[in-house]
Amino acid sequence: MATAQDQKANVNAFLDAWHKDAAKADFKSYFDKIADDGIYIGTDATENWNKKQFEAFAKPYFDKGKAWDFTSVERNIYFSPDKKMAWFDELLNTQMKICRGSGILEFKNGQWKIKHYVLSMTIPNDNVDAVVQLKSEIENVYLDILKKK
Numbered sequence: 001m002a003t004a005q006d007q008k009a010n011v012n013a014f015l016d017a018w019h020k021d022a023a024k025a026d027f028k029s030y031f032d033k034i035a036d037d038g039i040y041i042g043t044d045a046t047e048n049w050n051k052k053q054f055e056a057f058a059k060p061y062f063d064k065g066k067a068w069d070f071t072s073v074e075r076n077i078y079f080s081p082d083k084k085m086a087w088f089d090e091l092l093n094t095q096m097k098i099c100r101g102s103g104i105l106e107f108k109n110g111q112w113k114i115k116h117y118v119l120s121m122t123i124p125n126d127n128v129d130a131v132v133q134l135k136s137e138i139e140n141v142y143l144d145i146l147k148k149k
Contacts, residue, residue: 004079011077011086011105014112019092023069027062031055035106035113043099043121045142070094070101083107091122098122 002010014033021030031051034040040054041047049057061067075090089102103117123131 002083007079007083007086008077011088011112012075014105015075015088015090016072018114019070019072022062022067025062025065025067027055027059030058030062030067033112033114034117035115038114039116040114041116041118043096043119045139068095070099072101073098086112092119096121 018030018033021033031054034051034054036051038051040049040051042049047057058067070092071094072090073093075088077086077088079086084107086105086107087103088105089100092099092101100120100122101117102120104115105112106115107113
C-alpha cells in the first residue's frame with residue numbers, strides 16, 4: 001500500500017502532466033486523463049461541458065500546436081478514506097495571471113481520472129466592482145436566459 005506521501009506525489013505528477021499535455025498540445029494524452037463521464041467547467045458562465053463537448057471546444061486550440069499553459073504554484077490534495085477519490089484545489093500561473101483550479105479525481109483500473117474540474121479566474125477584492133461593471137452587460141443577458149429556463 002502506498003504511503004500518503006506517495007499518493008500525494010502521484011496525484012501531483014498526474015495533474016502536472018495534465019497541464020503539460022495542454023502546453024505541448026498533446027490532445028490525446030490530455031483528454032485520456034479525463035474520465036469518459038468527466039465534466040470541465042471553464043471561466044465563462046457558459047462553459048459547463050461534458051468530455052465530448054470540451055474536446056470539441058478545445059480541439060482548435062490543440063490543433064494550433066499549443067493550447068494553454070497552466071503551471072501550479074500552490075496545490076492542496078485530499079483523499080477519501082478508501083483512497084479511491086481525491087479532490088484538490090490549486091493556484092495556477094496562466095496567461096490570465098492567477099487562476100484557481102479545483103477538481104475531483106477517481107482512482108479506477110489502476111489510474112487516476114479527472115471526474116470534475118473547475119477553472120476560475122481570481123479577482124482581487126479591491127477590483128471586484130470594476131470587474132462586475134465590465135462583465136455586467138454580457139452576463140445580464142445570460143442571467144435573463146437562465147431565469148427563463
